[in-house]
Amino acid sequence: MSLSDFLTLLAQISGLLFIVSSMLAMGMSLTMGQIIQPLKNVRLVVLALLANFVLVPLLAYAITLAIPLEQSLRVGLIVLATAAGAPFLPKLVQGAKGNVALGVGLMVLLMVATIVYMPFVLPLLLKGVSVNPWDIAKSLIVLMLIPLAIGLLFKSHSPQDAARWQPFLNRVSSLAILVLLVVGLGLNVNNILDFIGSGGILALLVFILGCFAIGFLLGGREAGVRSVMGLGTAQRNVSAAILVSAQNFSGTNTLSFVLVAAILLLLILLPTANRLGARSQAAVANPQAAAPTD
Secondary structure: OOHHHHHHHHHHHHHHHHHHHHHHHHHHHOOHHHHHHHHHOHHHHHHHHHHHHHHHHHHHHHHHHHOOOOHHHHHHHHHHHOOOOOOOHHHHHHHOOOOHHHHHHHHHHHHHHHHHHHHHHHHHHOOOOOOOHHHHHHHHHHHHHHHHHHHHHHHHHOHHHHHHHHHHHHHHHHHHHHHHHHHHHHHOHHHHHHHHHHOHHHHHHHHHHHHHHHHHHHOOOOHHHHHHHHHHHHOOOHHHHHHHHHHHOOOOOHHHHHHHHHHHHHHHHHHHHHHHHHHHHHHHHOHHHHOOOO
């Protein structure tokens, strides 16, 4: 096994470990009622669906018109724009000190919507694309929904044991995402350099920041909800995007572009979430300074 093969395997294991451990930890820290409750807000659900499945694809299309991109990169951007419901969202919401229950509920909502949305919309946007809903659904169900359900069941039957295991699983997920970020950056440094000259990196930066702005502006006045909406709209479902790219666009730069997007999403959104969390803590510590003045 070459060093590149080993690092690729390490990145894959780290990614799987992060998703499973973070979903287990989330399940052990919440109840089903806490997850469902925020989604009873019809206005919020409609705005989240509008942001992720209407405004984000429109943003991606506008970017392809404004920034000249090679065809495979344009395809990668459109694929990313149609994939929402990322497993990284709850971790980002934790860092932002946002509404974690809403983050998990929004993740599940967007993930399920993506399974239905991508197979119907992508063939309309990209000719020659065929997407099997079950191929997307089965990986997301196994890696995300089942661990989340196990965590919820474990907490409901053994709340004290869940309270002991949850911090450990959070540490595992934090370590796994750190390894994934470092290894992924090392593996894709050449692709990143190649895409800089092609306009691909600029397109991704505009896309990520634009997605965050869309969600943040639609999130309303409550800071905990606004941060969830911003991060939830910006963090795309890279797992679904990789699956579609590998099945339909092998031999092109589309898959490499999506992988680079995954690294950039982490590099941008992790510090953004931490910054939002610091602001939230400052507001709690000094509510008078955070309150608007007349």
